[in-house]
Amino acid sequence: MSSVIYQGVFFLFILLLLAFPLGWYMKEIMQGRVPKGVRFLQPAERLFYKVIGPVSRKDMSAKRYILNVLLLGFFSLLLLIILLRIQHFLPGGSSVKNLTWPLAINTAVSFVTNTNWQAYAGETDLSNLVQMFGLTVQNFLSAGVGLSVLVAVLRGFSQVKKKTLGNFWQDLTRSLLYILLPLALIFSVLLVSQGTVQTFTSGISYEGLEGNNLWLYLGPVASQVAIKQLGTNGGGFFGANAAHPFENPTLFTNFIENLAILLIPVALIFAFGFWVKEWKQGRTIMLVSLFFILLAFVGVALSEYYGPEFANVLGSTNLEGKEIRFGVGWSSLWAVSTTAASNGSVNAMLDSFMPFGGAIPMFLMQLGEIIFGGVGSGLYGMLAFLLLAVFIAGLLVGRTPEYLGKKVDAFDIKMASLVILTPLMLTLFGAMALVLHPEIQSWLTNEGPHAFSELLYGATSLANNNGSAFGGLLANTPFINSLGSLLMVISRYLPMIAILFLAENMGSKKKAALSSGTLSTVSPTFVSMLIIVILVVGALSFLPTLALGPIAEFFTMN
Known part of the structure; x- marks a missing residue:
């Protein structure tokens, strides 16, 4: 078990080491300053502004910013649905069928909202053309x-x-051109060097051991895997996702893919500290995030390392559903990374984890994907929790709530509450809708508390734009496709709208001078306060549902 802990500590050390300079670089890019090493890309940036015209030059209010975000999402959704509905007639699509309307809409919504929930097997149900020009493009855009x-x-x-x-x-052009594209190129080359497949060939025929002809699926895998991890998307080229040896062939690829999942979210916390010119503000968020992810990693690792002796023939360690080349340590680290960071890719079958080994990743999602979280969304979700903690702390000590020198008013708290409560309420609504459906038992492969865990995990993943699956739930049904599409759209865009209005309101305020009555948001006391607020919101909201699923299963097994 000690070696597993060392793995996690070593991983986090490398992560922080790389994220610090990347955070400074991203802050420079986001503020419009292009470092010398990437100035050769500036002509492409200027060309794009010329193509889209005057709209690229004017500053926008919150309403106008939101309108452009929604317009891009709408047209991206429309184009991807069309591609999925006509893929059979496109070049290289003769071996696949067009997706049904419910599945096409669900898949398009999934990738446009950065959820990447997959109710299909990519290698058999989609053509390479759609994987490249449909899904991979949306991985970048979302x-x-x-x-x-x-x-x-x-x-x-x-x-x-x-x-x-x-x-x-x-903002979008700089994000794509100077941050996501260069990083995706670097990680793609690293993956290809280790054997991750990258080819335009759809596959090769070979003779099986019994003399029958079989088909080995291939495609442009490395390029999609790189951006699916960096962009906290998670949608795999293959149905088995990162457990597939063509997506994740070695321990090194497993390490760098896991690194890619958390790299940008962690770097953004550093960028936040650099941006506001007060690193201690970023340190508060970093300490809280590290506390949760370390606690979650140790919890999952302990659960899997000391599983019941009947789990497998190798002793108490639970290796069921895990790749032997990764073992308990790297599988546990991936499970907490992907659910903390709104990524959704998997390198092990979560359905085979011990009850608490599955409950902890589920709870990380239920917190609202704020522990590092998705690219961008994780940090602004954490800022909403931070404002709530400031407001509560101010009420407790009788001080005016302030953050970064600005007073926090009622409108700010309303918008922050909307950011926090939207995925929470959608998770409970989605679980309720699934439980009440008359055919739900036929969509589950298990019974009792574990079946409820499968159902709850699915609703949690959809309502928090994660995309990972517990397993055991038949996802490709018209009802789940429709329900999932609704949950994903609302969970993505409603908090985004609320946080932009909140930002506009904060930006319109003047800064107040620091005084003895100003509440410190960088002290150990406030760090503890923020942790408690996050835990209380999560525990009060989901403890009853977790008690019906993984907690009940744990006591039943023991």
Whole structure:
């Protein structure tokens, strides 16, 4: 068990080491300063602004910023649905069928909202053309949108008496051109060097051991895997996702893919500290996030390392559903990374984890994907919790709630509450809708508490834009496709709208001078307060449902 802990500590050390300079670089890019090493990309940036015209040059209010975000999402959704509905007639699509309307809509919504919930097997149900020009493109765009919204939020929090939040198209272009594309290229090359498949060939025929002809699926895998991890998307080229040896062949690829999942979210916390010119503010968020992810990793690892002796023939360690080349340590670290960071990719079958080994990743999602979280969305979700903690702490000690020198008013708390409560309420609504459906038992492969865990995990994943699956739930049904589409759209865009209005309101305020009555948001006391607020919101909301699923299963097994 000690070696497993060392693995996690070593991983986090490398992660922080790489995220620090990347955070400074991202802050420079987001503020419009292009470092010398990437200035050769500036002509491409200027060309894009010329193509889209004057809309790329004007600062936008929150309403206008939101309108452009929604318009891009709508047209992305429309184009992807069309591709999925006509893929059989496109080049290279003769071996696949067009997706049904419910599945096509669900898949398109999934990738446009950065959820990447997959109710299909990519290698058999989609053509390479659609994988490249449909899904991979949306992996870039959805991550770029999340990063752009965060940039607008940071402007609002840091500027004084100004209502505009910048220009969405400039933010999106810089995010894609200077951050996501270069990083994806680097990680793609690293993956290819280790054997991750990258080819335009759809596959090769070979003779099986029994003399029958079989088909080995291939495709442009590495390029999609790189951005699915970096953009906290998670949608795999293959149905088995990162457990597939063509997506994740070695321990090294497992390490760098896991690194890619958390790299940008962690770097953004550093960027936040650099942006507001007070690293201690970023340190507060970093300490809280590290506390949760370390606690979660140790909890999952203990659960799987000391599982019941009947789990497998190797003793008490639970290796069921895990790749032997990764073992308990790397599987546990991946499970908490992907559910903390709104990524959704898996390198092990979560359905085979011990009850608490599955409950902890589920609870990380139920907190609202704020522990590092998705690209952009994780940090602005954490800022909403931080404002709530400031407000509660101010009430407790009788001080005016302030953050970054600005007073926090009723409108700010209403918008922050909307950011926090939207995924929470959608999770409970989704679980209720599934439980009440008359055919739900036929969609589950288990019974009792474990079946409820499968159902609850699915609703949690959809309502928090994660996309991972517990397993055991038949996802490709018209009802789940429709319900999932609704949950994903609301959970993605409603908090985004609320946080942009909050940012505009914060940006319009003047800064107040520090005084003895100003509440410190960088002290150990406030760090503890923020942890308690996050835990209380999560525990009060989901403890009853967790008691019906993984907690009940744990006591039943023991």
